[in-house]
Amino acid sequence: MAAYYVTTPIYYVNDAPHIGHAYTTTAGDVLTRWRRQRGDDVWYLTGVDEHGTKVERAAETGGVTPQEWVDRLVEQSWRPVLETIDAANDDFIRTTDPRHRERVQNFWRVVRDNGYVYEADYEGPYCVGCEEFKLPGDLVAGIDGGPADQCPVHQRPVEMLKESNWFFQLSAFADALIAHYEEHPEAIEPASAYNEVMSFLRQGLVDISMSRSSVAWGIGLPWDERQVIYVWFDALLNYITAVGYGAPEGSAEAELFVRAWPADVHLVGKDILRFHAVYWPAMLMAAGVALPRKVFAHGWLLVGGEKMSKTRLTGIAPEQIIVHFGSDAFRYYFMRAIQFGQDGSFSWEDMSARYTAELANGLGNLASRATAMVQRYRGGLLPASGPGTEAEEHLRSLLITVAAEADAAMCALDFSGGITAVRRFIDAVNLYVTEQEPWVLAKDDAQSQRLDTVLYTVCEALRAIATLYHPVMPKAMSSLWEQLGAEPSLGPLVDQRIVQVGDWGQLRAGASVTKGAILFPRLEEPAE
DSSP: OOOEEEEEEEEEOSSOOOHHHHHHHHHHHHHHHHHHHTTOOEEEEEEEEOOSHHHHHHHHHHTSOHHHHHHHHIIIIIHHHHHHTTOOOSEEEETTSHHHHHHHHHHHHHHHHTTOEEEEEEEEEEETTTTEEOOGGGOBOOTTSOOSOBOTTTOSBOEEEEEEEEEEOGGGGHHHHHHHHHHOGGGEESHHHHHHHHHHHHTOOOOEEOEESSOOSSOEETTEEEEEEOHHHHHTTHHHHTTTTTOOTTSHHHHHHHHHOSOSEEEEEGGGHHIIIIIHHHHHHHHTOOOOSOEEEEOOEEETTEEOOTTTTOOOOHHHHHHHHOHHHHHHHHHHSSOTTSOEEOOHHHHHHHIIIIIIIIIIHHHHHHHHHHHHHHTTBOOOOOOOOHHHHHHHHHHHHHHHHHHHHHHTTOHHHHHHHHHHHHHHHHHHHHHHOHHHHTTOGGGHHHHHHHHHHHHHHHHHHHHHHTTTOHHHHHHHHHHTTOHHHHOOGGGOOGGGTTOSOOSOTTOBOOOOSOSSOOOOOOOO
16 A cells, blocks of 8 residues: 655754744644545655754854754754644654665765766855855845845845856756646646746756765765765755665565655745755656655745744744643644645734634533533433434534535645634534523423433534544544543544544444543733
8 A cells, every 4th residue: 555655844953943844844744644534554754954054054153063963953952843743753854864874875876877967166156044056046135225145035145156066967857847747737736836836947947066065064975075965955865765765675664665655745835845846856857766746835934024034033932832822722723824835924812812712712612511511411421312303414414514625625735724614513513502502401301302412413523523623633632532432432533534524423322421621721821
């Protein structure tokens, strides 16, 4: 069975992660968890890029070796953030890993043997922040009206380099890339990203330096000890080195490569689209390796109208938000409030408002009322449903529709659309409770069977909601699953299948329903 292979960008470790990094990793994790609940065999990779000029200079400033610098950052900042946001990744690749270094060198031997690498001089602009050789047309004027020598991403002057390097013959692949994307337009999303790449390709490609002679911190060229491999042409290869490219035939790693490659989706920020949709597939073509099925370029997270960035002092650590709202709310908010693929602004006030309205007062209140009523009116044991009415049939029908809509949206990486579909069902269940008034039914013995039906209906609806929202909010939904007493008869929440969520009547009568901890507690005012 082929694996559904999801990757994040390989994050650069010159500093600690901010919520822009956590945003991408959360999106990959939600997709991964959703796909797993569809029954797919998913492999989810994330990791860090540890070579290049920025790391070399940061380590020098810190008075340590580059290896000491990256080891400390990875262990103290980058790995912990995965636990902070509840990521369920299968692997974590470091470009200083021996497996990566050896396979990168083998890859470039193949490309050179195939005739796509040659030696030449390079002279031109280089942005250390991007770790990118820039074209003259990429540069912009400074904010103060200074000369047009600045990187548009970092708004800092580029450095002029003059080196004798090895070049990758990128120009040889322009026509092949255009043909590939015309045949497979779904390989770059959203449409704006596709149009940007096609426009760039149709202008023609120029060869690019794939090595550096003025940088010591990197993977050495196997045929020229004076040079290291240009950091991007090292880092991009993580997507195949991590899943066994170049591993001994018959080994478990080699079998993983057959199962996982080509990747189903590379999630990237739009600022690194060119690397992933132009340079990366050209490299693979040069080595005779299959191309990834999709590169999805999401937008930027903005704070005060600016891209999230440590250099601009707009970088916010994930734990600053999670310690206040919790990891589930963090995951929910960034997948719900921002259309994946577009830029989106974060504000504390907006997150607080959505938390209160949609989670605490919406889903959280529904769960608390339902479990409390089963305890109060039926001694904590879920009653069997009596005959249904049009009201119950409406919820059953709506669940089938909503589940299909959510599945289609999530698989298309429209996380906001998927969450919004489930919210429609939650709103309908809340309205059902208001209209059926179980607290009134409980006062009339003649309405006992009707009360049973209403209580069962609400709890069964919560069973479906827990399944649909589990990829987004794994901790809170696991708690809800436990409060519903679902696991003894239905098994673990993680094993529930999206395709079966609309099959009504899965909760077993007699299940022990408990009013556990509040799913989304009232927010405390943040300390000044």
